[in-house]
Amino acid sequence: MHRSPRRVVPTLLLSALLAACGQSPAPHPDDESVLPPGSPYANGAAYPWSDRLEAPVADPYAAGRDYPWSSPTAASTLDTQAVRSGVNELGDLPWTSATNFWGPVARNRSNGEQDVNDGRILTIGGKTYAKGLGVHADSSINYALNAQCSTFTASVGIDDEVGTRGRVTFQVVGDGRVLYTSPELTGVDAARAVTVAVTGVRELTLKVLKGANTYYDHADWAEARVMCQAPTPTGTVYVSDLAYTSATNNWGPVEIDASNGEQKQGDGRPLTIGQNVYARGLGVHANSTVTYDLGGACQAFTAVVGIDDETQGRGSAAFAVYGDGKLLYGSGRVPAVSPGTQEPPVIARADVTGVHALKLVVTDGGDGKTFDHADWADARLYCNPGRTAGTPDASFGLQGHATVGGVDSVVEPDSAVVLLGADFSVTRLSATGTLAGTGTVSVPGGTARALARQSNGTLVAVGEASGAVVAVRYLPNLQPDPSFGTGGVVIRQYGDAVNSVPAKSLATDVAVQSDGKVVLVGTLSRAYQPYPDDNQSTLDHLIARLNPDGTPDTGFGASGTIALATSAVSSTTCGELEDVMSAVAIQADGKIVATGNSDCTGGYIPLILRVGSTGQLDPSFSGDGLADASVVSGGYGDFIRAVVIQPDGRIVIGGATERFQTAAFVERLTQAGAPDGGRTFQIADEFYEQGSIFSLAAQADGKIVFGARSPNSQNLGRLNADLTLDTAFGSQSSGYVTVTEAITSVNVDPLGRIVGSGPTGTVRVLP
Template sequence: MPRIPVRLASTLLLTGVLAACSQTPAPTTEDTLPPGSPYAGGASYPWSDRLEAPVADPYAAGRDYPWSSPQAASTLATQGLSAGVNQLSDLPWTSASNFWGPISRDKSNGEQGEFDGHTLTIGGQTFAKGLGVHADSTVKYALNAQCSAFTASVGIDDEVGTLGRATFQVLGDGKVLYTSPELTGADTAKAVSVNVSGVRELTLNVLKGANTYYDHSDWADAKVTCQALKPSGTVYVSDLAYTSATNGWGPVEIDRSNGEQGQFDGKPITVEDQVYAKGLGVHANSAITYDLGGQCTAFESVVGVDDEVEARGSVVFQVFGDGRKLYESSVLQGGVRNYYPVARANVTGVRELKLVVTDFGDGKNFDHADWADAKLACSTPGASGTFDPTFGVAGHANVGGVDSVVEPDTSVVLLGADFTVKRVSSAGIVSAAGAAVVPGGTAMALARQANGNLVAVGQANSAVVVVRYLPSLQPDPSFGTGGVVVVQYGQAVPDALFGPTAAVSSGRDVAVQADGGVVIVGTASRAFTSSPGVRILTPQFLVARLSVTGTVDTTFGNGGSVVSGGEDYLSPQYRNDGAVNDMLSAVALQPDGRIVAVGSSEYISQYTPFVFRFQTNGQLDPSFCGDGICGVFTQAGYGDLLRALLIEPDGSIVVGGATERFQTLAVIARLTSSGAQAGGAIFQIADYFYEQGSIYSLARQGDGKIVFGAVTRNDRGLGRLNADFTLDTTFGDLGTGYVRVQTGITSVNIDPLNRIVASGATDTVRVLP
């Protein structure tokens, strides 16, 4: 359209100048179009961008719709809050239409071309940034609920003099949020400020007046202010404002698939026929960043190619924390069963989370990718299952061991695998340490006496080793020899055919009685005749007791110990074979002093679980399951491998371990004081059904909830059950009942303030109850 000069002092002067400078005679009013007017005869130059109808191949002819989001201010931004102020002229719109030529960025509407406008000027005031449009026009932007305010100065550009009239309108998700009065070329710039909190799609309309003549309209200094607030609690990522986003085709979609070009044109997120209500629909190549502020612990999402592209598309999902890759999927393809792959990442301490989808290097066509059901677990101060910020670094002491005990002052003593001991203060700092006292020994378990002494058990040179430490963590010279007792409970076999076999025994767990007696459970070798003339050694159940001074207590069991095999209690086929491997893994004392021990017999990878109860003299208690021995069966044909034991205040017994072949399911069961089974749970801790996951430790809170420590390939090492054995989804990360830690948890304790203290090989954590 021919250029009209800037407004002058009077209409007469303006008319004269127009006649002199313009090739097209100017009208004296909007309603009078002289010959040669660009609007004469109903002429127009309509223009649109990204409003094509969906086609079978949207990528044909090299079409491309890359998109980037507004930037949100956050603690990650080096330039402060200004990082969250985004000029709309610097952002890609998702769609736009204009009555006369293309919309101009940082220029007035101009003629028909894209760059033929002038400096934006309204009522003599110039603006460096903004959009130059012509009524009727519409521009849409994807904000995805991450911005709080839209501001602009609006009016008719001075290039049309006093001519033109239009109304400016701001919409959020289709709802009108602002409408200006009708403005003309004679008006000064009008300030606009609109609250766009929660708005996903921003629409800017300019509506014509009586006609469209000379309606050169400016959204001057049009900008959105966006703020990324750090997440708190368990949140869906799609409900969280990102700091930035780029996408290979159209805007990132919230709780929808990627769709086509515009906001909201996706479908329900669907991966492998499973529909998800929450998530992000993206298109390779994409990258979305979030400010976690270092207060989250876990990220989890189902990932895959959306079913809407059928058997097309191939992508790779990546999760980065502060620039470090935390997760990468295999190549995932559309129409291929990937069995709902789950992206999981430990994001403890991470400030910036970045979710990336790549095209696998084979081009981005049809790469519609979903972060389905994507969630974050973040700290809410004082929430159940969050790390205690007063302990160590964000709840982590960063020192571990094979077992631990909590002391009355809430400090923690850790037992190293080499029989070293360390005390971690209530603040999570190592405050004392004792040297290794058993060269070549392997420690397994730790218990605390009422007087503050500590007793550890394990093995060295194929014999049981027990060490007692003073509260100073030095060996107790009144116990054994320099604090150390070594006892061989196993038998040797002088077999003429295969040669002699040395005796073997090992301590696996320990309990301290009220009088200072030390009860040990584990395994000891026993000679067995497997066939005529052939004697072999097999591991057998071991229960033994030492006196308060460390001598063998000969009044206990059969001269100080009880060694018996699972084949003694199983069917003749096992008894005749003799290849049963037995192990007692845990021991605990009931309120009346009776001794409970749990373990399993293994025969060709099939496990039979046993719960023993002994009287204080080491004899089996006939009031327990009739003969002192109970079995706990939960999976027909396989049984359970028991590793953990808990005695409840009423004398009930809770056992834990793993079940199913190769121990792929965790198991927890309760027996009454008499041995009757009284409930339990079988659940999968591992990511996939073929991965192992087992309970290693149990503790009971004052409200009856049961906390368990587990060892598995993922980070779900600490969890909590309600009293009825259902997972307590109010606890821990992502509403799952688990707290993610980067070490398998082998020891769980409840401290005097009801806080949960859990330790594994590399870390000790304290978690709020």
């Protein structure tokens, strides 16, 4: 075997080193198989050691375990001395696990013997090193880099304390892949410089492998360093794709796109909160702080926060978002969700405009750190210098657009979108806009009109078939729910046949109560007598409620039905009117708000009402349960298409107004039904064209999102809390953006993004 030229070691120095090590000079220094008298390796002696490799147990906290961890620090614009920042001495950093053949791994010292601090100054080839790691083959040390570093460097070799003995090979491993292997080095070799690219590496492993045996294999990773840098983010980016500037965690490393797990890198599971699974995010353990350099280039941060389901309902934590030291969001105490329970997500949102240092902080919620496995799920930053709200979200479909559409849509807790086809089919698009599932149900001749989602994940669609109301319920897997009606389908005729005119009824909108009862609105045929003994057929407003199994709720209205004629509650000269309910929403207190329209010569008569839990008109709403919805135009012009309840309980309606509905309008009512502002605005390209709002959604900050269209344009728009157009939304300071989809449904997803859909497709824009 070829050997490097033998290094000459002064006799007195060699004797002193060996005496200090309790070792006598070997008679044959080139042959480690011959043990000198007094050798510590005689009779197979060994002192195997490991750190942070305990097997998981049911309650690691009761076992007295603790795994505090901190990351390397990355260079960034936050560091005023960036030239010297980002260089991390591994001898000063916590490893995630380590094994060593002979006593502990030594920090900034040689391996020595079996005790913790019995090493000496790291010395290779007569050169000393202040920093590094002293090990003994075989050894392995793991560090969690989490893809934030670019380069590993070290000077490696056998420590001078063993003289010319020892024979080892050094290896650098990244995420299980060997990145570097040294030649076999012996006690006569000088230090060898090592430089390895570690860009993208999450777990760095430093290994020292023995030669023919382990005798005197005192190996040094001198000046072992990682260089890390955290560039500022651009575009819409998952936080888990970013290099953080620093991180601390109370129990093992911060995990990327996984839960906190136990103490090691990569021992987490899919991020799961309240049975909702998230593909991206950070898994941490209270107390934890993760810092990012935004460089003032971002506008918004969003995440779903909570205790991971892996704790089986144990633990709690408080989440906070800080920008340049200022609290931007605080969740308060968030307890774990009970096993098997699906809960609505807790959404963290923060305006980070101009922020440089972003800190994501998790504390223990005031009850100790036990089982505080906390998730920043689906955590994202929106970083588009100069961008305006309303920009298509490039992470969805093809540059924000998906070619799958429907007559109505809902968003789910994981930001998936479910679309209702006119034939009662349903299609799910994932949070990235890809096809994630479909479902169909047989409704011959049916036409679907509206879709609603219950908190347990079931979906209810309504419409009509052959002149009767149809309601369909789908399981979360998009298959018909056999516990609802017949095979998931309810077909019910609410109308009356009059003389030769057949009965007719249809549903136009639907909402699901927290108890699973289904509220639908629409129209039904009823008899009226313009003259004595002259029975004719007309259409009246319909509100109906079904039990969770699809049967009529006999405790609501008259056997589950409210039929209301506008002519009975409004002074009108139009005679008997064709009445149709257009939209329904359920307040937080369970009261039902419904809107409708009645056809009248020259325009429409709008109607907005509120009923209580048993279907009676609510006298606390405008005195009799009926509010005047003609505030905007002041006459018979308003046609209401949409209603939404704001987080503060105020009611917002939208539709079209003025002669022939040539202007879009919004109007807001207080909880008591009093006028609370309104406005009209032009959507159509030409003043004489019709333009209407078709759908409304409320943001958590009080702003209102709308979908509108005219014959020549389709728009998504946003109103400020005072109902003025939000000129920050849209590139032309107009308050709305033109899209290619014919918007009939608009939603705000759990991360604040705006989803608009219609028969031609679906679009998602940034908030």
